[in-house]
Amino acid sequence: MAIFLISSVSQGIIGMYSKMIKTDGDIIITQKGIADTFFSNVDIRLLDKINKIANIKSSYGVVVGASPIAKIPIAGVYGVSRNHFNHYELLDGRYPKDGEVILGKTLSKQIQSKSVKIGSKYFKITGSYLSDIGFEAGGVVMNISDAGKLFNRSSSFILVSVDNPSKIDSIIKLISGLDDNIEVKTTKSFVQDYNQFKIIENSSFVISSLAFAMGLMGIASVMSMIVNSRKEEFGIMRALGKSRFFIIKNLFFETVIMSFSAYMFALILSLIILSILPHIEMLQGYVNGSLSIITASYVLVSTLFMALLGTLIPAWFASKTDPIILINQGCS
Amino acid sequence: MIKASNISHFYSDEQVLYDISLEVKQGDFIFLSGDSGSGKSTLLSILSTLLEPSKGEVFLDSTSVDKINNIDMFRQNKIGFVFQFHFLINYLSVYENIELAALKSKKQNIKTILKELGISDLEKRYPNEISGGQRQRVALARALVNEPSIIFADEPTGSLDSKNSTLVYELLSNASKNKTTVIVASHDMQIKDYATSTIRMVDGKIS
Numbered sequence: 001m002a003i004f005l006i007s008s009v010s011q012g013i014i015g016m017y018s019k020m021i022k023t024d025g026d027i028i029i030t031q032k033g034i035a036d037t038f039f040s041n042v043d044i045r046l047l048d049k050i051n052k053i054a055n056i057k058s059s060y061g062v063v064v065g066a067s068p069i070a071k072i073p074i075a076g077v078y079g080v081s082r083n084h085f086n087h088y089e090l091l092d093g094r095y096p097k098d099g100e101v102i103l104g105k106t107l108s109k110q111i112q113s114k115s116v117k118i119g120s121k122y123f124k125i126t127g128s129y130l131s132d133i134g135f136e137a138g139g140v141v142m143n144i145s146d147a148g149k150l151f152n153r154s155s156s157f158i159l160v161s162v163d164n165p166s167k168i169d170s171i172i173k174l175i176s177g178l179d180d181n182i183e184v185k186t187t188k189s190f191v192q193d194y195n196q197f198k199i200i201e202n203s204s205f206v207i208s209s210l211a212f213a214m215g216l217m218g219i220a221s222v223m224s225m226i227v228n229s230r231k232e233e234f235g236i237m238r239a240l241g242k243s244r245f246f247i248i249k250n251l252f253f254e255t256v257i258m259s260f261s262a263y264m265f266a267l268i269l270s271l272i273i274l275s276i277l278p279h280i281e282m283l284q285g286y287v288n289g290s291l292s293i294i295t296a297s298y299v300l301v302s303t304l305f306m307a308l309l310g311t312l313i314p315a316w317f318a319s320k321t322d323p324i325i326l327i328n329q330g331c332s
Numbered sequence: 333m334i335k336a337s338n339i340s341h342f343y344s345d346e347q348v349l350y351d352i353s354l355e356v357k358q359g360d361f362i363f364l365s366g367d368s369g370s371g372k373s374t375l376l377s378i379l380s381t382l383l384e385p386s387k388g389e390v391f392l393d394s395t396s397v398d399k400i401n402n403i404d405m406f407r408q409n410k411i412g413f414v415f416q417f418h419f420l421i422n423y424l425s426v427y428e429n430i431e432l433a434a435l436k437s438k439k440q441n442i443k444t445i446l447k448e449l450g451i452s453d454l455e456k457r458y459p460n461e462i463s464g465g466q467r468q469r470v471a472l473a474r475a476l477v478n479e480p481s482i483i484f485a486d487e488p489t490g491s492l493d494s495k496n497s498t499l500v501y502e503l504l505s506n507a508s509k510n511k512t513t514v515i516v517a518s519h520d521m522q523i524k525d526y527a528t529s530t531i532r533m534v535d536g537k538i539s
Contacts, residue, residue, distance in 0.1 A: 241408020324382035
């Protein structure tokens, strides 16, 4: 279950951020040489020049930050250009003007006041919005100029949508030529190369692999203990004329059935937990999970392999022992 | 029928049997007697192919046990076992315990034997749902189901009262009268009344 949950949650975090970027644009512009979008600063005035390039459908700037909001220790703050507000589906109220914010659905359940303190400044709450991305649902949206002042930058990145996807490479070249201090990529390649995702992925892989390895050792030990505790039974069967093959074959099928049942139990339990996590208010929807078929298959194969290893090795040694010794070992 | 030639056995460095040779004819009922630690159970295990001797050779039906290709099949076809602690498998019913030992061609014997031993009403019960005497009768039924040519019994009445002990001896005696060779290792001297001969073990030797 550990590998299911750890991998799923890390994949969920990556998935949420990827979705946020991918659904909003085809091209992303960040500051050159900056590893994390949180530290990136791109001049928002570039938007005017970008919009003059042919085949540009829309473009807008985003400031991404995180800050304590009211009593919430940390929440996402998204400053966006006005032309991008319609990305956030209003549940009630209206989109914010300067000095105002709208709250994500999850956050709005926790903050009932008319205004909210973000950083050192108070913002009027003008409504709430819906988003299926946990980071957004648990955050606030404001004008990019307000967010720029809060986090001391023009924009964290600029997202550009194009009319014609076949022209994307030439558009990237044109945008790159506008400023020496920017890095322009397709959102797809950005997500693939993004260092933070690699760090999350690698560390979750290490943690879940360690947890999984311990789990597998546990499975092998338990199976081995079960087999050892049944030595008397194997001795009796051998005394009654049952062959080594008969005993090992029975153990093989028992192990496969037991391991598969345990696997299904862990999988279903993990899926239930993962479906509950986004709705836990305390987590603000930030902890989300998505379980891949590859992970599920990998866990299944490894579980079966280790369970069979833990069963068949002691069973093989037991099958080579004189039956009366097995019976006496079982009695002692 | 059964021949042991210069059998010696060691558990680690400790020698428990010393150069034992014996011969048992078909239909004999042998009482293997001796004190605890005299080596009678070890000898019984070696004669019944459940334990490989450290030295020496055992012949069953004139064939050396070492040269039997499929010892499991041989055991199932020729040998029946009764142990002191019945050793029934707890998750199998009475019927299934006997069926586990039965050859395909002998499965029709199960009901008959259960009836002969007076336990046909127990066939669906599990070992922990029946008494000690009933369990030992089930163990006996399991030993008899394949109509073996040899039955080995190690303290078969060790955990039974005198009434059930007598019943077990009578059943073994009947099997012996039907040309089945029976070898019983026991402390119980009552068996002398049924045995055709006695082999006494003292300190790993036949006295």
